[in-house]
Amino acid sequence: MRIVLMGPPGAGKGTQAKKLAEFFGVPQIATGDILRAAVQEGTPLGKKAKEYMDKGLLVPDDVMTGIVKERLQEKNTENGFILDGFPRTIPQAESLEKILEEMGVKLDAVVNIVVPRQELIERFAGRRVCEVCGSTYHIKYNPPQKEGICDKCGGKLITRADDDVRTVEKRIDVYERETKPLVDYYQRKNMLVNIDGNRPIETVFEDIKSRLRGEG
Ligand code: AP5
Ligand code: MG
Numbered sequence: 226m227r228i229v230l231m232g233p234p235g236a237g238k239g240t241q242a243k244k245l246a247e248f249f250g251v252p253q254i255a256t257g258d259i260l261r262a263a264v265q266e267g268t269p270l271g272k273k274a275k276e277y278m279d280k281g282l283l284v285p286d287d288v289m290t291g292i293v294k295e296r297l298q299e300k301n302t303e304n305g306f307i308l309d310g311f312p313r314t315i316p317q318a319e320s321l322e323k324i325l326e327e328m329g330v331k332l333d334a335v336v337n338i339v340v341p342r343q344e345l346i347e348r349f350a351g352r353r354v355c356e357v358c359g360s361t362y363h364i365k366y367n368p369p370q371k372e373g374i375c376d377k378c379g380g381k382l383i384t385r386a387d388d389d390v391r392t393v394e395k396r397i398d399v400y401e402r403e404t405k406p407l408v409d410y411y412q413r414k415n416m417l418v419n420i421d422g423n424r425p426i427e428t429v430f431e432d433i434k435s436r437l438r439g440e441g
Contacts, residue, residue: 226305230338231404237348240367246307259292264278290321352388
């Protein structure tokens, strides 16, 4: 299964990508996670990316395309992948098409998770992520069993550096301007599957699965 997950910041891409990756037995490729790992390690990529991420801006297309191309050529993508957070601009989508063409494979679907802006803001205020394994929680909608501790690895739960209200507003504006045009782009290619993301996590997951099976 080769899927792109799209949607505004906070739509639940990461939450659903993890569940879909497990269900289909393919890797989740989350460009935001790759960048945050580089920032934490202090690599040249991390240093460059941090300047953009802290401001809520997109990292340049050529940098992102290089990262994704390299990652897609690793062996464990043979049976598919869940792309979470890429492509985010039309040039990125065009590059992805070329990369996949070179690999001789095609996307099965582009899943667009739709959530109203006000709901997104509330999600950021309550999001907590594990500083060790990156698992995502919400203090109200998806709380850990023990406050502040990751269920999966026992790591400490923290708030993400770009989750303050001002940066979040900026990220949503950048989404509207630079990423939303991709909805039309994939619609025209007949690849788009729109999903109402303003429902409980499990309901959204079941809906995505049934739509991917062509049942909805
Ligand atoms: P990235 O990490 O991709 O962030 P994002 O797109 O802003 O999206 P988020 O990860 O914030 O949200 P999500 O949709 O994954 O939601 P989540 O599942 O966590 O990118 C970060 C930065 O990296 C960018 O700003 C940019 O600088 C750079 N970058 C990355 N990719 C790039 C690219 N391709 N090009 C250029 N730059 C790039 O859920 C959110 C919260 O809601 C959680 O607390 C969760 O528990 C909760 N939740 C989830 N689903 C539900 C539900 N159904 N009901 C209630 N709560 C829910
Ligand atoms: Mg995410």
